[in-house]
Amino acid sequence: xxxxxxxxxxxxxxxxxxxxxxxxxxxxxxxxxxxxxxxxxxxxxxxxxxxxxxxxxxxxxxxxxxxxxxxxxxxxxxxxxxxxxxxxxxxxxxxxxxxxxxxxxxxxxxxxxxxxxxxxxxxxxxxxxxxxxxxxxxxxxxxxxxxxxxxxxxxxxxxxxxxxxxxxxxxxxxxxxxxxxxxxxxxxxxxxxxxxxxxxxxxxxxxxxxxxxxxxxxxxxxxxxxxxxxxxxxxxxxxxxxxxxxxxxxxxxxxxxxxxxxxxxxxxxxxxxxxxxxxxxxxxxxxxxxxxxxxxxxxxxxxxxxxxxxxxxxxxxxxxxxxxxxxxxxxxxxxxxxxxxxxxxxxxxxxxxxxxxxxxxxxxxxxxxxxxxxxxxxxxxxxxxxxxxxxxxxxxxxxxxxxxxxxxxxxxxxxxxxxxxxxxxxxxxxxxxxxxxxxxxxxxxxxxxxxxxxxxxxxxxxxxxxxxxxxxxxxxxxxxxxxxxxxxxxxxxxxxxxxxxxxxxxxxxxxxxxxxxxxxxxxxxxxxxxxxxxxxxxxxxxxxxxxxxxxxxxxxxxxxxxxxxxxxxxxxxxxxxxxxxxxxxxxxxxxxxxxxxxxxxxxxxxxxxxxxxxxxxxxxxxxxxxxxxxxxxxxxxxxxxxxxxxxxxxxxxxxxxxxxxxxxxxxxxxxxxxxxxxxxxxxxxxxxxxxxxxxxxxxxxxxxxxxxxxxxxxxxxxxxxxxxxxxxxxxxxxxxxxxxxxxxxxxxxxxxxxxxxxxxxxxxxxxxxxxxxxxxxxxxxxxxxxxxxxxxxxxxxxxxxxxxxxxxxxxxxxxxxxxxxxxxxxxxxxxxxxxxxxxxxxxxxxxxx
Numbered sequence: 001x002x003x004x005x006x007x008x009x010x011x012x013x014x015x016x017x018x019x020x021x022x023x024x025x026x027x028x029x030x031x032x033x034x035x036x037x038x039x040x041x042x043x044x045x046x047x048x049x050x051x052x053x054x055x056x057x058x059x060x061x062x063x064x065x066x067x068x069x070x071x072x073x074x075x076x077x078x079x080x081x082x083x084x085x086x087x088x089x090x091x092x093x094x095x096x097x098x099x100x101x102x103x104x105x106x107x108x109x110x111x112x113x114x115x116x117x118x119x120x121x122x123x124x125x126x127x128x129x130x131x132x133x134x135x136x137x138x139x140x141x142x143x144x145x146x147x148x149x150x151x152x153x154x155x156x157x158x159x160x161x162x163x164x165x166x167x168x169x170x171x172x173x174x175x176x177x178x179x180x181x182x183x184x185x186x187x188x189x190x191x192x193x194x195x196x197x198x199x200x201x202x203x204x205x206x207x208x209x210x211x212x213x214x215x216x217x218x219x220x221x222x223x224x225x226x227x228x229x230x231x232x233x234x235x236x237x238x239x240x241x242x243x244x245x246x247x248x249x250x251x252x253x254x255x256x257x258x259x260x261x262x263x264x265x266x267x268x269x270x271x272x273x274x275x276x277x278x279x280x281x282x283x284x285x286x287x288x289x290x291x292x293x294x295x296x297x298x299x300x301x302x303x304x305x306x307x308x309x310x311x312x313x314x315x316x317x318x319x320x321x322x323x324x325x326x327x328x329x330x331x332x333x334x335x336x337x338x339x340x341x342x343x344x345x346x347x348x349x350x351x352x353x354x355x356x357x358x359x360x361x362x363x364x365x366x367x368x369x370x371x372x373x374x375x376x377x378x379x380x381x382x383x384x385x386x387x388x389x390x391x392x393x394x395x396x397x398x399x400x401x402x403x404x405x406x407x408x409x410x411x412x413x414x415x416x417x418x419x420x421x422x423x424x425x426x427x428x429x430x431x432x433x434x435x436x437x438x439x440x441x442x443x444x445x446x447x448x449x450x451x452x453x454x455x456x457x458x459x460x461x462x463x464x465x466x467x468x469x470x471x472x473x474x475x476x477x478x479x480x481x482x483x484x485x486x487x488x489x490x491x492x493x494x495x496x497x498x499x500x501x502x503x504x505x506x507x508x509x510x511x512x513x514x515x516x517x518x519x520x521x522x523x524x525x526x527x528x529x530x531x532x533x534x535x536x537x538x539x540x541x542x543x544x545x546x547x548x549x550x551x552x553x554x555x556x557x558x559x560x561x562x563x564x565x566x567x568x569x570x571x572x573x574x575x576x577x578x579x580x581x582x583x584x585x586x587x588x589x590x591x592x593x594x595x596x597x598x599x600x601x602x603x604x605x606x607x608x609x610x611x612x613x614x615x616x617x618x619x620x621x622x623x624x625x626x627x628x629x630x631x632x633x634x635x636x637x638x639x640x641x642x643x644x645x646x647x648x649x650x651x652x653x654x655x656x657x658x659x660x661x662x663x664x665x666x667x668x669x670x671x672x673x674x675x676x677x678x679x680x681x682x683x684x685x686x687x688x689x690x691x692x693x694x695x696x697x698x699x700x701x702x703x704x705x706x707x708x709x710x711x712x713x714x715x716x717x718x719x720x721x722x723x724x725x726x727x728x729x730x731x732x733x734x735x736x737x738x739x740x741x742x743x744x745x746x747x748x749x750x751x752x753x754x755x756x757x758x759x760x761x762x763x764x765x766x767x768x769x770x771x772x773x774x775x776x777x778x779x780x781x782x783x784x785x786x787x788x789x790x791x792x793x794x795x796x797x798x799x800x801x802x803x804x805x806x807x808x809x810x811x812x813x814x815x816x817x818x819x820x821x822x823x824x825x826x827x828x829x830x831x832x833x834x835x836x837x838x839x840x841x842x843x844x845x846x847x848x849x
Contacts, residue, residue: 067374077346078378081339081433084739085382087732088335089425090389092328093414095725096421097394099321101241101412107302108234110177111262114141115237115302116269118259120280122296125256130293131169133283134259139275141264142175144168145257148238149406151505151672152248153702155218156205162505162672162702163201164407166236167250175262176237183213183228186249194249195224199232200409201245219248221507221700233411237302240317243409261299269299320802324725327476330469331733332425336432337462337469338740339378343371343437344459367442375434376426383426390414402717460780463740467784467822468791470737474818475792477723477730479799479809484723486804487716492544493645495582496709499676500683500690501543505702506671517671518662524675524697525574531689533681538577539662543674544647545712551658555612555623566612568604568656569647572665578603578642580678588619588640596663602636605644608656650715651804676708683707722802734821738829745777745833773834774827781826785819792818 071078106112118134120126125147126134135143146169151162172178173185173196186194195217197206206212216223236242237260263272280293287293394412402408440458504524511517521539528537542549551570556563575591577583586606595601609618621638644654675694679686684707691705759769796809803809 064373064377066370067377070374071377074346077342078381080342081378082381082385084335084338084736085379085429086385086389087736088332089383089386089422089429090393091729091732092325092332092425093386093390093418093422094393095321095324095328097390097412097414097418098397099325100417101410103318103321105235105239107237107239108179108231109237112302114263115176116261116263117300117302118261119296119298119300120283120293124258126259127256127287129287130283131257131259133286134279137279139272139279140261142171142262144172144175144260146172146237147250147257148242148244151702152219152246153221153505153507153700160700160702161704162503163245165246165248166244168247169257170249179231179234180228181231182210183226185228186247190227190249192249193222193224194227195219196228196230196247197226198243198245199230199234200243202229221509224248235411239302241408241410243407245407269301272299273297320722323798324729327473327726327729330473331729331736332429333432334466334469334733334736334740336429337466338736338743339433340437341459341462341740341743343375343434344440368438371438372430372434375438376430379426379429379433382429383422387414387422463780464784464787466737466740467781468788470733471785471788471818471822472792472795473733474730474821475796475814476799477726478814478818479796479803480719480722480726482814483803483807484716484719486807487650487719490650490804492650492712492715493583493643494544495678496712498683499581499678499708500686500705501708501711502675502677502690502694502703502705504673504675504694506673506698507700508671510700511671514665517673518665520698521574521662521673524694525576527693527697528675528677528690531693533679533686535678535680536576536580537675537677538574538580540574540577540674540676541572543676543711544645545715546674548647553625555625557616557623564612566656568608568658570658572660572662574662577676580676582678583645584643586641586643588638590640591661595661600634600636600664601639601661603640603642603659604638605642605657607644607654608658609641611656646715649718718802719804734825738825741777741780741826741829742832745773745830770834774830777826777830781822785822789815789819
């Protein structure tokens with residue numbers, strides 16, 4: 001330890017002591033008549049000094065200093081390399097940070113790794129009775145529940161509108177340890193009339209006023225006390241950027257809750273599962289249901305890759321981001337090839353320096369280290385620029401408002417994971433950029449013309465690889481652009497162009513019973529139909545792409561031996577719903593006002609009839625549907641068959657659907673209604689009139705009115721995201737490849753200046769020179785395209801799961817277009833070098849060196 005300290009802080013003393021010792025040996029040798037050669041003394045000094053020097057670190061520091069000095073003399077090289085690497089590394093870092101935010105971000109709770117999402121019987125939600133039973137079992141340290149996708153009506157003093165709310169149990173904030181920026185969270189001792197604001201909602205609607213804490217706002221026609229505001233960086237348990245406007249305590253008898261449990265200290269989720277199954281078995285005996293709570297039990301973590309894999313939605317998004325990162329990695333490789341070409345050109349200019357150093361005894365390993373250090377400096381500079389670019393991109397994404405019916409606010413951080421990823425990219429880019437040029441430079445021989453020819457072939461090979469990689473990237477991007485176009489052309493099964501949609505959230509105090517909701521729906525439809533220019537109007541529980549209710553139940557036909565289990569989309573509508581939506585009626589009739597009395601009737605779509613009726617005639621067919629405890633409900637009679645509609649995505653197949661008339665629904669808490677208005681007047685001109693009409697029917701209802709077309713943004717969002725991200729990456733790859741092609745063509749023209757001058761002196765015309773230059777570029781593009789085509793054919797196959805039906809990754813049209821784009825890019829990149837070649841003066845070129 002003492003010697004290490006001396007090496008670090010007493011370097012001058014060690015040199016002085018060494019010099020004194022060497023002087024002593026020289027004097028002793030002189031006394032005995034032996035002269036020591038000066039070279040021998042220097043060698044002995046170096047050998048002695050090596051014992052207390054940090055040779056590797058000192059050499060590394062010298063290489064860094066030498067590299068900085070050398071790069072300062074080549075600003076064009078530094079600028080070109082920095083721009084290429086900034087674009088490549090910045091795109092990768094931005095996509096990586098976006099993927100981490102969507103898939104691996106931790107919810108803002110205390111000890112997030114101990115919080116699990118529970119499923120009983122395969123369901124993510126459970127009744128409050130089941131929640132209380134499980135809470136009383138004591139197998140978890142804490143159990144909380146929420147109902148995330150809900151609405152409350154907020155009156156801001158001028159109008160009432162629905163805002164997104166998450167209804168939570170009163171122990172939600174305290175048990176989870178949710179941080180609060182201002183005020184406090186909801187506590188078990190609070191009344192039901194308290195609220196916690198999301199930070200963005202608070203900033204947007206209340207100008208970030210901290211004095212709002214303790215004051216009342218109007219929710220659902222009642223005064224709610226604001227007790228707290230969440231931090232700007234808060235992430236909800238649902239993940240994926242979901243950020244409701246407010247959190248409200250609500251605990252109604254018919255509320256279903258998503259359940260989250262905190263494991264006891266020292267317990268793992270695998271150890272908890274047997275106890276949870278035992279409790280679920282007791283729940284089955286106390287609360288009988290059509291399904292078994294003991295079936296398909298899961299305890300899923302919220303913060304790990306394992307939790308993401310357990311979630312089908314998370315897995316799909318994860319695979320999509322994995323493909324994005326692979327494509328972005330190809331773009332970075334294209335950028336590295338650009339830098340490698342620049343370094344090869346620089347090595348050609350330094351061949352004399354390298355040859356001299358080799359002849360003086362410098363080892364190839366030592367030279368290789370120095371050249372790699374220069375590449376590392378360029379990559380560090382590119383990484384710094386990439387971090388700035390990634391921060392700018394992610395900041396823009398955070399401000400982006402997605403065209404979807406739920407509030408998504410991204411909070412993207414360049415955290416320690418991004419720092420590690422940036423370090424990995426820096427090392428990988430250093431190897432990709434510098435290893436081949438450094439290795440080639442250390443193999444310099446005394447035949448520089450042969451070396452230049454070899455380096456020229458190497459640079460051409462690198463550019464050919466760039467073109468091949470660009471074709472793969474462009475093919476992926478163009479595939480998603482075509483996917484977006486196809487998705488926008490798919491018919492959802494209803495009319496989008498002539499229909500207005502109004503979402504209404506009824507006040508809870510005035511609409512406690514479902515018959516009141518039914519009465520309001522009939523009054524609203526009647527008033528809307530009386531408006532000028534309105535062809536038809538209807539109300540429904542849900543509209544496609546804005547909500548979804550999927551039922552799994554048993555049905556049984558008369559005289560059938562066994563019941564069968566069915567899965568279908570379910571909706572409740574007023575009589576003119578199919579006419580207002582433009583959904584074709586294939587058989588039978590629509591609902592009537594007289595269906596209020598008598599037998600229960602339903603309308604099904606074609607897929608339901610074909611899948612579940614077993615060849616029976618649909619019209620008049622009667623079946624019973626499974627009820628609680630395995631009991632079959634009242635008979636249902638099919639009175640009509642309609643064409644199917646898309647419900648969640650435009651790419652989905654024909655799925656079974658069932659509709660029931662709103663007049664025959666007897667109970668339920670369904671205060672959210674959707675009105676649809678089919679108008680002969682352009683919908684945009686009718687929005688104000690529809691809003692005023694419904695406001696007169698119920699002034700206290702939360703109301704949002706829009707065209708039906710603008711409300712289906714969620715349906716094409718995956719195609720839009722894929723097209724934007726893949727298209728941007730593809731364009732970036734094309735730009736970088738065109739820069740590389742321009743560089744090789746300019747270098748080729750400069751290298752062949754004498755040859756071109758001689759050709760022109762011998763009578764070669766401008767067309768012959770143009771043919772020679774463009775032919776050279778064409779060979780590079782065609783060779784790279786052929787290689788890239790073979791790679792892209794296989795590389796794009798994993799994209800098939802993200803495409804709409806009918807579009808295949810290997811579609812020849814996409815490859816033809818991409819090759820045409822690359823050919824046009826090659827022509828543009830060759831234009832500058834071609835003009836330079838045509839301007840060469842034969843007399844001057846003969847003196848060119």
